[in-house]
Amino acid sequence: RAEAALIDGKAIAETIRREVAAEVAELRASHALSPGLAVLLVGERRDSQSYVRMKKAACAETGIESIGVDLPADASEEEVLTAVRRLNGNPDVHGVLVQLPLPKHVNTERVLAAVSIEKDVDGFHPINMGQLAMAGRRPLFVPCTPKGCIELLLRSGVSMEGKRAVVIGRSNIVGTPAALLLQRHNATVTVVHSRTRDPAAITREADIVIAAAGVAELVRGNWLKPGCVVIDVGINPVDDPSTKRGYRLVGDVCFEEAKQVASMITPVPGGVGPMTIAMLLSNTLLAAKRSKGLVE
Amino acid sequence: RAEAALIDGKAIAETIRREVAAEVAELRASHALSPGLAVLLVGERRDSQSYVRMKKAACAETGIESIGVDLPADASEEEVLTAVRRLNGNPDVHGVLVQLPLPKHVNTERVLAAVSIEKDVDGFHPINMGQLAMAGRRPLFVPCTPKGCIELLLRSGVSMEGKRAVVIGRSNIVGTPAALLLQRHNATVTVVHSRTRDPAAITREADIVIAAAGVAELVRGNWLKPGCVVIDVGINPVDDPSTKRGYRLVGDVCFEEAKQVASMITPVPGGVGPMTIAMLLSNTLLAAKRSKGLVE
Numbered sequence: 095r096a097e098a099a100l101i102d103g104k105a106i107a108e109t110i111r112r113e114v115a116a117e118v119a120e121l122r123a124s125h126a127l128s129p130g131l132a133v134l135l136v137g138e139r140r141d142s143q144s145y146v147r148m149k150k151a152a153c154a155e156t157g158i159e160s161i162g163v164d165l166p167a168d169a170s171e172e173e174v175l176t177a178v179r180r181l182n183g184n185p186d187v188h189g190v191l192v193q194l195p196l197p198k199h200v201n202t203e204r205v206l207a208a209v210s211i212e213k214d215v216d217g218f219h220p221i222n223m224g225q226l227a228m229a230g231r232r233p234l235f236v237p238c239t240p241k242g243c244i245e246l247l248l249r250s251g252v253s254m255e256g257k258r259a260v261v262i263g264r265s266n267i268v269g270t271p272a273a274l275l276l277q278r279h280n281a282t283v284t285v286v287h288s289r290t291r292d293p294a295a296i297t298r299e300a301d302i303v304i305a306a307a308g309v310a311e312l313v314r315g316n317w318l319k320p321g322c323v324v325i326d327v328g329i330n331p332v333d334d335p336s337t338k339r340g341y342r343l344v345g346d347v348c349f350e351e352a353k354q355v356a357s358m359i360t361p362v363p364g365g366v367g368p369m370t371i372a373m374l375l376s377n378t379l380l381a382a383k384r385s386k387g388l389v390e
Numbered sequence: 391r392a393e394a395a396l397i398d399g400k401a402i403a404e405t406i407r408r409e410v411a412a413e414v415a416e417l418r419a420s421h422a423l424s425p426g427l428a429v430l431l432v433g434e435r436r437d438s439q440s441y442v443r444m445k446k447a448a449c450a451e452t453g454i455e456s457i458g459v460d461l462p463a464d465a466s467e468e469e470v471l472t473a474v475r476r477l478n479g480n481p482d483v484h485g486v487l488v489q490l491p492l493p494k495h496v497n498t499e500r501v502l503a504a505v506s507i508e509k510d511v512d513g514f515h516p517i518n519m520g521q522l523a524m525a526g527r528r529p530l531f532v533p534c535t536p537k538g539c540i541e542l543l544l545r546s547g548v549s550m551e552g553k554r555a556v557v558i559g560r561s562n563i564v565g566t567p568a569a570l571l572l573q574r575h576n577a578t579v580t581v582v583h584s585r586t587r588d589p590a591a592i593t594r595e596a597d598i599v600i601a602a603a604g605v606a607e608l609v610r611g612n613w614l615k616p617g618c619v620v621i622d623v624g625i626n627p628v629d630d631p632s633t634k635r636g637y638r639l640v641g642d643v644c645f646e647e648a649k650q651v652a653s654m655i656t657p658v659p660g661g662v663g664p665m666t667i668a669m670l671l672s673n674t675l676l677a678a679k680r681s682k683g684l685v686e
């Protein structure tokens with residue numbers, strides 16, 4: 095049988111970024127509206143700094159204004175909350191993103207709940223999660239990574255209706271919202287987690303697999319039903335002395351085995367990764383349009 | 391093989407009501423605190439009136455004060471919202487319950503979101519649903535019927551950890567919160583709904599089945615894995631000329647067939663039904679205790 099087709103997240107994300115850029119230009123021209131994203135960074139974690147840089151660069155490329163707010167690692171929770179509230183009140187800011195993780199002495203739950211739900215472009219506010227879980231409701235924003243997974247399926251022509259789907263992982267930022275989104279598209283969803291018995295047998299029932307466990311190459315070829323579609327969210331460093339950095343990144347799926355079984359699969363890197371930022375841009379655009387009543 | 395053991399919801403609910411009554415008496419004696427539940431009824435639907443009557447009677451029996459607020463069927467949304475806000479502000483009221491369904495001209499979503507989350511004993515506020523969906527968070531209240539289902543499992547010694555569970559139905563008041571609760575107890579959960587293909591085969595994989603589809607006797611004996619545990623939420627009237635009322639109530643499970651296959655099963659009536667009100671009383675007690683800082 096033929097090898098799985100690649101779902102090219104990089105190319106799809108690029109298309110979305112171009113679509114967003116076009117809309118941003120149009121908003122500026124016809125409504126004098128400049129979408130703005132505030133990125134709040136507390137402390138100096140290297141990885142967080144690099145994510146923030148990537149987000150700002152993506153904003154610049156699409157014409158979205160980015161407003162960086164940097165607080166020292168020892169900022170008090172009250173200082174962080176004050177910064178969030180100030181951004182909530184700033185009319186030039188349409189999206190407020192709090193870069194995670196926050197320092198340990200700051201209560202993440204409290205800070206995320208302080209973001210105005212109209213500016214919650216990360217979709218992490220419990221009201222947005224509640225609306226995502228509830229039938230007949232619509233969240234203002236959906237978290238970027240799971241939204242990116244679904245967008246990859248949609249833009250690859252994969253129908254979810256009536257399909258069996260397995261989501262591996264149940265985190266707030268990926269697994270749980272991914273499962274809720276698949277269900278909203280009328281898939282029949284099973285959530286596999288670390289306490290699941292025989293995850294291989296369960297995953298083998300799925301037409302669509304979203305893997306977000308954070309375990310390198312957890313999903314082997316024999317976990318997959320022939321012809322299934324695989325979305326691999328994992329980004330895991332594994333030692334590799336043959337590379338300059340001494341490691342390389344692999345997904346939660348054993349790609350070499352899976353591509354022999356699946357009909358479509360996302361690579362790592364170049365699959366879900368680029369979609370996360372594309373969805374952040376798209377959520378920021380949505381927030382800006384909504385602030386002027388330009389969306390339903 | 392032996393027939394399934396009955397899970398006696400009536401007896402378990404009675405035990406819970408006695409436990410609640412004892413705690414209510416104790417609160418009154420040692421903290422001069424009288425738990426109070428407000429029940430807001432809009433219009434004069436017969437079924438709603440009867441539910442409200444049952445809830446008030448259960449309050450009276452356990453020593454909880456009930457405050458009935460009745461509005462005419464043509465009350466405006468603003469009048470309903472005003473009534474809710476007044477109850478939110480009333481210190482003698484610890485729980486606010488809005489009897490559903492509301493008349494069509496009133497936006498249910500808006501009214502439910504107006505209930506103070508500290509008094510949301512029905513657990514229908516989107517923040518409570520979001521917290522239920524989110525790992526590491528705790529909702530202030532869990533909706534009564536699904537909470538009752540889990541309580542039946544716990545009090546019958548059924549462990550959920552690592553078990554496969556199928557929930558049939560994904561409504562906001564039963565199916566979705568039931569699935570989220572099972573998952574919090576580390577079951578591996580699949581949600582079956584009206585667009586699911588081959589629900590029988592999927593249900594047959596489950597060690598625990600919660601049926602909440604609202605379809606009389608949907609789940610046949612051959613949908614069940616031998617030895618599974620069945621919680622039947624359905625309450626469906628079917629014609630029966632041999633009865634005085636001309637109908638009888640059956641569940642979503644074909645009881646006669648299922649009891650030959652399952653190891654434990656709830657009857658209808660007398661299973662989940664009585665648990666819903668018991669959980670409402672228990673949520674009201676919780677709200678009252680929390681209002682005085684008597685719970686973590």
Ligand SMILES: NC(=O)C1=CN([C@@H]2O[C@H](COP(=O)(O)OP(=O)(O)OC[C@H]3O[C@@H](n4cnc5c(N)ncnc54)[C@H](OP(=O)(O)O)[C@@H]3O)[C@@H](O)[C@H]2O)C=CC1
Nearest residue numbers: 239263264265268287288306307308327328329366367370
């Ligand atoms: N592409 C992108 O842009 C992004 C990629 N990621 C990547 O996605 C992966 C998941 O991230 P995140 O959701 O934040 O991770 P978390 O660590 O928060 O959650 C991992 C989840 O996987 C479950 N899990 C862990 N081990 C196993 C196992 N052996 N079998 C089945 N389930 C298991 C856990 O179960 P339990 O709940 O029982 O502990 C948990 O629910 C990571 O590799 C991360 O780097 C994350 C965000 C964005």
Ligand SMILES: NC(=O)C1=CN([C@@H]2O[C@H](COP(=O)(O)OP(=O)(O)OC[C@H]3O[C@@H](n4cnc5c(N)ncnc54)[C@H](OP(=O)(O)O)[C@@H]3O)[C@@H](O)[C@H]2O)C=CC1
Nearest residue numbers: 535559560561564583584602603604623624625662663666
């Ligand atoms: N014991 C108690 O105290 C209570 C009992 N109930 C009873 O529980 C039952 C469910 O109530 P409720 O959740 O409010 O009902 P809803 O009508 O709101 O939801 C029914 C759910 O079942 C799904 N469904 C419908 N038909 C099928 C089918 N043939 N196969 C699989 N799934 C199906 C629907 O799917 P989809 O989303 O695709 O439409 C929907 O998600 C009713 O009988 C009700 O009377 C309810 C509340 C309290």
